[in-house]
Amino acid sequence: MLHRYFLQLSYNGTRYHGWQVQPNAVSVQETIEKALSTLLREPVSVVGAGRTDTGVHASYFILHFDLQKPVAAGYDLVYKLNSYLPNDIAVQKCWPVSGEAHARFSATSRTYHYFITTEKDPFSNETAYRYTLPLDVDKMNEAAQMLFNYEDFTSFSRLHTDVKTNNCKIYRAEWKREGARLVFVVKADRFLRNMVRAIVGTLLEVGKGKLSVAEFCAIIERQDRGAAGASAPAHGLFLVDIEYPEAIIHSKM
Amino acid sequence: MLHRYFLQLSYNGTRYHGWQVQPNAVSVQETIEKALSTLLREPVSVVGAGRTDTGVHASYFILHFDLQKPVAAGYDLVYKLNSYLPNDIAVQKCWPVSGEAHARFSATSRTYHYFITTEKDPFSNETAYRYTLPLDVDKMNEAAQMLFNYEDFTSFSRLHTDVKTNNCKIYRAEWKREGARLVFVVKADRFLRNMVRAIVGTLLEVGKGKLSVAEFCAIIERQDRGAAGASAPAHGLFLVDIEYPEAIIHSKM
Numbered sequence: 001m002l003h004r005y006f007l008q009l010s011y012n013g014t015r016y017h018g019w020q021v022q023p024n025a026v027s028v029q030e031t032i033e034k035a036l037s038t039l040l041r042e043p044v045s046v047v048g049a050g051r052t053d054t055g056v057h058a059s060y061f062i063l064h065f066d067l068q069k070p071v072a073a074g075y076d077l078v079y080k081l082n083s084y085l086p087n088d089i090a091v092q093k094c095w096p097v098s099g100e101a102h103a104r105f106s107a108t109s110r111t112y113h114y115f116i117t118t119e120k121d122p123f124s125n126e127t128a129y130r131y132t133l134p135l136d137v138d139k140m141n142e143a144a145q146m147l148f149n150y151e152d153f154t155s156f157s158r159l160h161t162d163v164k165t166n167n168c169k170i171y172r173a174e175w176k177r178e179g180a181r182l183v184f185v186v187k188a189d190r191f192l193r194n195m196v197r198a199i200v201g202t203l204l205e206v207g208k209g210k211l212s213v214a215e216f217c218a219i220i221e222r223q224d225r226g227a228a229g230a231s232a233p234a235h236g237l238f239l240v241d242i243e244y245p246e247a248i249i250h251s252k253m
Numbered sequence: 254m255l256h257r258y259f260l261q262l263s264y265n266g267t268r269y270h271g272w273q274v275q276p277n278a279v280s281v282q283e284t285i286e287k288a289l290s291t292l293l294r295e296p297v298s299v300v301g302a303g304r305t306d307t308g309v310h311a312s313y314f315i316l317h318f319d320l321q322k323p324v325a326a327g328y329d330l331v332y333k334l335n336s337y338l339p340n341d342i343a344v345q346k347c348w349p350v351s352g353e354a355h356a357r358f359s360a361t362s363r364t365y366h367y368f369i370t371t372e373k374d375p376f377s378n379e380t381a382y383r384y385t386l387p388l389d390v391d392k393m394n395e396a397a398q399m400l401f402n403y404e405d406f407t408s409f410s411r412l413h414t415d416v417k418t419n420n421c422k423i424y425r426a427e428w429k430r431e432g433a434r435l436v437f438v439v440k441a442d443r444f445l446r447n448m449v450r451a452i453v454g455t456l457l458e459v460g461k462g463k464l465s466v467a468e469f470c471a472i473i474e475r476q477d478r479g480a481a482g483a484s485a486p487a488h489g490l491f492l493v494d495i496e497y498p499e500a501i502i503h504s505k506m
Contacts, residue, residue, distance in 0.1 A: 010376075082373050090374060091373075092372075119343070120335050120340075122343050123310070125265075125340045127376060
């Protein structure tokens, strides 16, 4: 019988070629698998809640892994794992779950934040996209509200072989001002590859006055990736929350 | 007649060998002088409000410079200067002042923040000192209050030839909790070289239970740098405010 564990972590994506293991490039997944395998003295594979792209950050991320023999998944394990991991990946929590709990398929929602700094800021070069020209944030919010009217977001996806549908349920989509920052908060049951960055890039076209709200809707309706604006840069994007049914979040112990 | 200007800026000190120009090392001062000289087409020397050490940051910094010919010190100058400067130095404002205004000698107070992160945080490796073991913050605050009883801070200074006295007036000194962060806020009329980091390092000894509050006072009274604790690391320190008399802060125009 295998023993399954959930692990909560955060990472600064700057130095990584995204979450997923790739040949000839360092990924977050690979870095964590190496640390876990060394610490637990058995080869460990991990399954992440999602696949962030190169340069994208996560202030909240969940993965699962299975072990042949159970371990005490408490403070000690977290502390040791952090000492094996580099400074830009931090583990907050590890706990046992039932064998049916799946980091990716059991998740019921994901929330992303996209940060734009409207002033030059020496402290957010890796964590916010700098855009200092005027933006009509009201219009950007008006367009963002239109996302609730649609389910098929093919126009905001990258061609992707392993998904069966391009349907997503949007639960939240809004721009907020926080001092010299703009934050786009978006929550959905699932996101297609590249979807948040494509939405942000297209909403920025609305903010610049290059697209009307009606044109934004028309882009979604066309269900064609070529129709949308350019993707916003990766370094402004943070995965900030993932929800699971209560029964899974709680330890089985 | 020379025309004097104040410039407000912020910088991430990670890549710099401090504020002051040094042989064989890149300083913030030198980087700004080069940008100003190129932009204004005359050799420009700048005088900073203080001299931050290697790796120390400033979210608020003031310098002055003199020009042979007056310039329009408005939004355009700031915008162009920012485009000449690297990402880790940002200019917010430039304005003309009278010839008596001096960035360093006219300043009536400086405020520093020292950030400690009590958890591993992938996003503050350059901007907070990580210390995850328990600290008695109440005791650290009790000791910090003792700073108000003294004026001679030789024990917290580095040997320094160009200052006449080691006396400083402390206006504020307290530790605050902000989530997983501890912030030491300290304000004084002036600070000696290395003083904030030496105070923080010694207060950390109090927090770890290695020094009592009475021993902290005895260290100050000894007026001997060898008596204090090790300096806290540079990357947790931010210069955050500098005050000037109203007549100087306001533009002479």
